[in-house]
Amino acid sequence: MPHAHHSDACPGCAAAPQAAFARHDHSHCSGDVLARAEALAAEQGVKLTPVRRRVLEILLEEHRALGAYDVLQRLAGEGFGNQPPVAYRALDFLVENGLAHRIRRLNAFAACMHPGEAHAPAFLICRACNHVAEAPAAPVREALDHAAAALGFAIERSNIEALGLCPACRGAGA
């Protein structure tokens, strides 16, 4: 049952950053992202195999951060392997190729909503509804690079995560 609860807040859709936490039908965002993911994979010479593609679809359908074991459970129910490495490998692939992100605070993974746009996003995690939005973080990244440079440290990868309340849950007084 794909995207069964569109009335929920639906963060991080590709359409517009401002719409990240706004209610909207995201079926098209998913298709959109998936199409771009395929193109990107072809372009980079890596293979978006059935498991990998299916994992990305699952992340897009749920439209929130999922634990590896959540993903695994869905895979297993669809005839794929049912052991942890199956999920972890597909997720690692997606992360490695910029098609998904790892949210360390949640021990979870979320589809990247802006694949190919070479971004170092910040993640805004709502502690009430658990939804995760990618915030444009170029200035953040820049400030971080600067701070690191001052110490002679060369950043290779970084993750920036914030916990708080999304607009909807603030309104609801959560």
Add this chain to the structure above:
Amino acid sequence: MPHAHHSDACPGCAAAPQAAFARHDHSHCSGDVLARAEALAAEQGVKLTPVRRRVLEILLEEHRALGAYDVLQRLAGEGFGNQPPVAYRALDFLVENGLAHRIRRLNAFAACMHPGEAHAPAFLICRACNHVAEAPAAPVREALDHAAAALGFAIERSNIEALGLCPACRGAGA
């Protein structure tokens, strides 16, 4: 055997941010930090009990990020409890009270080198020597707040972590 390898890079000492990755004797930083931690605890009306204090000392002695089970092992060898909650509770206390930080990328904990200075630090993690430095991150934090505000998101806590190479390891061609 406290701080047994001072010839290593020794990041994050309180003396000066610039010295974070420089070689130096840090026995005094530890004492320094510990003293400030005690003062801070008294001031905040919370108790730096023997286990908690010992855990902080262990983090300071090692002067790097330690897993909860690493800490536990040392506690157990000193007559404290040897079950995970003993370590986790002390570590959580320290984090909660600004005396230590949790490094999610490493599933590890490190003593805060600037207790009481109300900072939202960025962590620079060297992938070669595994040392962690706290970088001053006020501008980073500001940029992040700004990005979140644009989406109507209210940040409560955040963590900023970067993986890369520290000056020493860059030099060593690691």
Add this chain to the structure above:
DNA sequence: TCTTGACATGTTATAGTATAACATACATAG
């Protein structure tokens, strides 16, 4: 003084997250 309540520590048990190591399949270049 007694006792009550809050907090800290300790223990048992279990849940949740992740990877090592090896076996099998499958595509594709030579």
Add this chain to the structure above:
DNA sequence: CTATGTATGTTATACTATAACATGTCAAGA
């Protein structure tokens, strides 16, 4: 067609974290 690299699948295990309950400690108020 076969050798090679890559992907998938499986078994087993390691690592990280918390729930739930028992015991101990200390200080404030009866």
